[in-house]
Amino acid sequence: MNGPIVIVSKYHRLGEGFSKKEIAKSFEHPGRRTNPHGYQSPASWISDLVALKKLIILCSICRQHFNPRKNGYRRAYIPDSSGKTSGFEVNGKCAGCKQETADVGGGTGFTPEETYNLLYVDPVQARRDARATWKAQSVWSVIQRARQSKGERK
């Protein structure tokens, strides 16, 4: 026999005093439905995200099943100046298995190709710009660099 249910407020008064971190947690979207009455398969959920051109985060296992090119997506690249990651890692809740990607070998963010440049640095373009800057240097600095590298080869 169960006893009476006693509700005790977490803070002084019911409904008040929630910290901002708790509020932020309450706004987190649970992802695809997995209960028996509203089950949605990972493929169906990811198809929905693709149709809405959403960011898709997948763990190291689930990303093997997603073809970004076929869906007009590409990997999100965010420079990591610390050098700890390649810059292609984005963690979060996996859209496929709903696990935290940090616990499943690290995550990858896939973003729609057509809006990539609104949000991310293009590593290829960044390299081109760096090379163009190098080429635009004065003749004197180029000679100095050439002499320096020649000295290193010796």
Next chain:
Amino acid sequence: MKIVNTLYGGTHYAKQYKIGATFVTRGIIAINGTAGVIPSTTVDFADSYGVTADTGTYSTTQGDAEGLVSIYNRPDAIFEALMSGGAAANTALTTLTNTVASAAGTVISDTDVGTASMANGVVWSLSGANGGGPGGQSRVITTFSASVSITVTVPFLSDIAVGDTFLMCPWSSNGAAGNGTLQATTLFDQANAAIVSGTGGEVAIYDMVLDGTTNSKVRFLVIDHMLGQNTV
């Protein structure tokens, strides 16, 4: 706005949040709302969640899918916004063409400096003896005289001749009031560089890419963050 780095390095982190208003534009700051996260205003980034990675439609109609938006939510994330010369996105910055020679290298005179005070902002050389584009010299603006001139305390290396061109913005990495605020453009995805220095939403200016009229950028951190230490 682009996400370009983090202060402490490592993996980036994004989460999907329920929305309380429609997000039309990608790459904007999301803040706390009643029913979920909502887009920031142009001048209020309080209780921020970070910058959005996609868009979302808010609906109160039964049967519609619940609106959600993905947000890069690391409090130490560094974002980059294109400088716009007005409230509308992609407005070119106003080019200042010096009309009175300054042998001391401290005063740039042009009626185009306008009326919005840029004191504590930065002025950088676009052409002339002080260089141009990304290699041009820059100085913090210390005195602003509306529709007349701007003055710097640390002189430019070379004289400022008549016809030399410059650009200016209301931010600086170390100015007294120029490094703590930023105002977004109308669709919230760029930075309005035509506002009075020291006005707008709370941010920390981290860096600037001082280039031409349409490709200069400002990098910043959102300070009033839901996961930041000042909101515990």
